Amino acid sequence: MYAFGHHLYSNICNQSSVSIQFPPISVHRLHVLKSFIRAAIPSNDGTVSVVQFEDFVDKDWSFLDGENMVSDEEHMQKIDLIISAGNIVETSKVMISIGSEAFVDRVVNSSPCAQLLVVHDSLFILACIKEKYDKVKCWQGELINVPEKWTAFDVIFLYFLPALPNKLDHVLEALSRRCLPGARVVISHPQGRQAVEEQCHQHPDAVVSNLPQKMTLQSNAADHSFKMIKFVDEPGFYLAVLEFNEMTLAK
Structure with missing residues (x-):
């Protein structure tokens, strides 16, 4: 059973009918998606809801890969x-967390690691990732x-923090x-703050906040034993790197 499929099942099992809508996908990917959802519905749970796959509703996250403002090489x-x-x-x-398919592709192909977990709101994106990389773990839900079974982490990428529904302090x-001592939390946006503002206007259902200012991030980080070791906030690029210090937390 895939973790994100089980989370979906818990959300829909009490409804008599569910209508969900995805972006256009290939027949192969639709088959993969159906398999994931079927795997999430236990056969011994009695009567379950009817899921109309072709009408399945999901937020449109395609803008995460729509980097038409910059060249592919620069991006x-x-x-x-x-x-x-x-x-x-x-x-x-x-x-x-909330990574684009292209970002996950790049991590998988350039940086071998012992375990890679992708957390996303979109079941569709997770299905597409799982289709390509069976060893990548996927979980649908809030960060x-x-x-805890997958923790603790050495590296956490908050690739699109403005999509998280939780306050920075709670995150x-x-x-x-969930961090090991010395772990890094990387907060980023390859197009910067202005692009996030535009995406917020264009996709208000998905983009719910902006990138944190330096002083705000530094203060919140210190409250939870993170030290800011790098911060870049340029018109076309945002990058903040936090390092976890467990000894500070113990104090």
């Missing part, structure tokens, strides 16, 4: 800077509720319980 250079900030090694346990509090 990939920024992605590589974000990934390198995590200092991934082969023994690392890595988590990506602050990630099961960092949750991450402090």
